[in-house]
Amino acid sequence: MKFGWTIIPLLIIGLAILSMPTVEGQWVSVAIHSTVEAVGATIAILLGCYLLLGLNKDNTWSFPFLGLGFIGMGIFDIFHSMTGPSDSFVFLHSLAGIAGGLGFLSVLLPKWLQNKGKSLASVFLCLAICFAFSLWALNYPNTLPQMHVGMSFSPAAIYLNLLQAFLFLFPLWWFYKERHHLGLTRTYAFLLMGALFSFSGFTFAFSQLWSTSWWLWHLLRLLAYVVALYIIGHANYELHLQVARDKRALEKSNEELDAFAYTASHDLKEPLRGIHNYAQFVLEDYGEVLGDDGKAKLETMCRLSNRLDGLIESLLRFSRLGRQKLVKKDVSAKDIVDGALDSLATAISEKEATVEVAPDLPEVYCDSTLLTQVFQNLVANGLKYNDQKPEIKIACNQTDGQAVFTVEDNGIGIREKHLDAVFKLFKRLNSRKKYGDGLGSGLTLSKKIIERHGGQIWLQSQYGEGTSFYFTLGKKQKA
Ligand code: ADP
Numbered sequence: 236m237k238f239g240w241t242i243i244p245l246l247i248i249g250l251a252i253l254s255m256p257t258v259e260g261q262w263v264s265v266a267i268h269s270t271v272e273a274v275g276a277t278i279a280i281l282l283g284c285y286l287l288l289g290l291n292k293d294n295t296w297s298f299p300f301l302g303l304g305f306i307g308m309g310i311f312d313i314f315h316s317m318t319g320p321s322d323s324f325v326f327l328h329s330l331a332g333i334a335g336g337l338g339f340l341s342v343l344l345p346k347w348l349q350n351k352g353k354s355l356a357s358v359f360l361c362l363a364i365c366f367a368f369s370l371w372a373l374n375y376p377n378t379l380p381q382m383h384v385g386m387s388f389s390p391a392a393i394y395l396n397l398l399q400a401f402l403f404l405f406p407l408w409w410f411y412k413e414r415h416h417l418g419l420t421r422t423y424a425f426l427l428m429g430a431l432f433s434f435s436g437f438t439f440a441f442s443q444l445w446s447t448s449w450w451l452w453h454l455l456r457l458l459a460y461v462v463a464l465y466i467i468g469h470a471n472y473e474l475h476l477q478v479a480r481d482k483r484a485l486e487k488s489n490e491e492l493d494a495f496a497y498t499a500s501h502d503l504k505e506p507l508r509g510i511h512n513y514a515q516f517v518l519e520d521y522g523e524v525l526g527d528d529g530k531a532k533l534e535t536m537c538r539l540s541n542r543l544d545g546l547i548e549s550l551l552r553f554s555r556l557g558r559q560k561l562v563k564k565d566v567s568a569k570d571i572v573d574g575a576l577d578s579l580a581t582a583i584s585e586k587e588a589t590v591e592v593a594p595d596l597p598e599v600y601c602d603s604t605l606l607t608q609v610f611q612n613l614v615a616n617g618l619k620y621n622d623q624k625p626e627i628k629i630a631c632n633q634t635d636g637q638a639v640f641t642v643e644d645n646g647i648g649i650r651e652k653h654l655d656a657v658f659k660l661f662k663r664l665n666s667r668k669k670y671g672d673g674l675g676s677g678l679t680l681s682k683k684i685i686e687r688h689g690g691q692i693w694l695q696s697q698y699g700e701g702t703s704f705y706f707t708l709g710k711k712q713k714a
Contacts, residue, residue: 261445261446262445263445269317271316272312272315273312273313275309275460279308279312279335279463280306281464282305282463283301283302283304284306285466286298286302287302287306287352287358299350299351300338300341300349302352303358303361304337304338304341305334306362306365307337307338308334310334311327311330311365315327315331320445322380322381322383323372324382325388325392326372326379326382327373329396330372332396333399335399335432336398340402340405340406343409383444386446387444388439388440388444396436397440399433400434400435400437403429403432403433406429407426407429407430410422421470424462424465428462428463431459432456432459435452438451489557490557493558496550496553500548507540510536511541514536514537518537545674549676549679549680550660552680553660553676553683561605564603566603568599568631570603571599571601572610573592575608579611582618583618586621586625588621589624589625589626590614590627590628590629591626591629592629592630593628593630596629597631600708602687605684605688608681608684609706610629613642614642615677617642617702619670619673620644620647620665621647622647625644625645625646626644626645628642628644638707640708641704642703643701643703643704644702645701647699648697648699648700649696651696657694658678658692661674661679663675681706685706688709689708689710693705693706
């Protein structure tokens with residue numbers, strides 16, 4: 236049993252009970268009894284919330300009224316644990332059993348009716364009833380029916396506990412009938428829990444306050460609560476497995492998609508190269524025959540095929556990025572930025588741009604080639620999408636314990652509604668004529684690089700005034 240550890244609290248309480256001093260066959264300990272009841276009540280409320288909200292792997296076994304029943308049981312048991320032996324004490328215990336039993340019985344209701352249990356009104360009604368009865372029992376004990384005579388229980392108490400026993404017993408066949416839907420492990424857990432609660436209800440009639448049999452059915456109830464704990468643990472475990480399975484499936488499908496994009500773009504390149512070459516041959520060999528109009532059309536064809544080649548190359552790089560293993564090491568961010576700026580030296584001087592790099596850039600753990608590409612893309616955009624002398628600032632600040640890099644420009648800015656769109660593949664916002672022949676893939680690739688590092692990238696922009704890109708690189712984890 237994977238959740239065998241749940242037996243530990245039971246063993247501790249069992250040992251505590253055994254170590255209690257006995258006086259004429261009676262083990263009197265209000266403290267231990269209260270602990271047992273409080274532990275059970277806590278578990279009941281936990282299980283109740285689980286069943287009410289349907290927190291299981293695919294929400295297929297939510298039992299709202301059963302959940303409310305257990306919550307009610309927990310509330311009554313908490314109040315029961317706070318009182319010493321008295322009529323209120325027995326009354327609250329009996330109500331707890333009946334609340335749980337009614338919840339158990341509710342699984343027989345049709346599904347549409349069960350779903351009503353999820354409504355706020357049902358939850359409030361359940362809480363109101365439980366608190367009202369509990370407060371009544373605690374504050375007006377004289378108005379309660381007699382629940383015990385000396386150390387023995389009154390007929391009223393015995394009948395109420397017998398009722399609980401039947402309420403838990405009756406729906407057991409339903410759980411068995413639904414075993415394929417519920418799953419065998421869970422079904423047996425519910426069956427065992429119901430049987431234990433039922434049995435404890437039957438044995439109540441044969442017990443007296445503080446007697447051995449009285450403690451015995453308390454232990455049975457506690458065991459039932461341990462089974463409840465197991466049900467919660469099992470549901471959690473299943474949820475965890477399902478998430479892991481979904482994650483693996485998603486990773487696999489992403490890998491397949493990357494592999495497909497890679498093969499498709501790779502295979503597309505070859506015929507495209509042929510078309511481009513033949514258009515070039517026709518231009519060279521038959522240019523005079525075709526005349527100016529024919530030549531212009533063929534030149535457009537070459538230009539377009541070049542552009543298509545660029546787009547396919549971007550796709551290839553994008554899919555490669557998803558599959559390639561990062562070569563991470565500790566490097567100085569200053570060296571990376573310098574490398575990026577070196578490759579942009581011509582554009583920087585042509586645009587008479589100033590690039591200000593903060594002196595305190597930290598050391599980073601990253602794939603330096605890829606991170607250089609990110610800085611290159613961001614700075615190149617700052618230069619390109621700019622109507623004045625570009626001023627670019629590169630800095631790094633520590634926010635919430637992690638390094639946030641900034642690349643800020645005084646360019647044309649991006650309208651707020653386009654802030655997310657710029658990261659989409661092949662998405663361009665500006666005219667090719669005015670701002671150059673980009674492919675609309677630089678930011679998509681940058682985003683993928685940052686995400687592969689476990690970081691995030693985002694931007695802020697004032698349209699007409701400039702844009703700031705921010706990114707983090709995630710925690711240092713060995714690749
Ligand atoms: P490309 O620059 O090749 O078109 P990107 O993916 O780098 O592709 O950018 C996508 C689009 O986002 C650009 O076409 C441009 O419209 C807009 N953009 C990117 N960076 C900036 C910037 N710093 N200032 C203004 N617009 C920008």
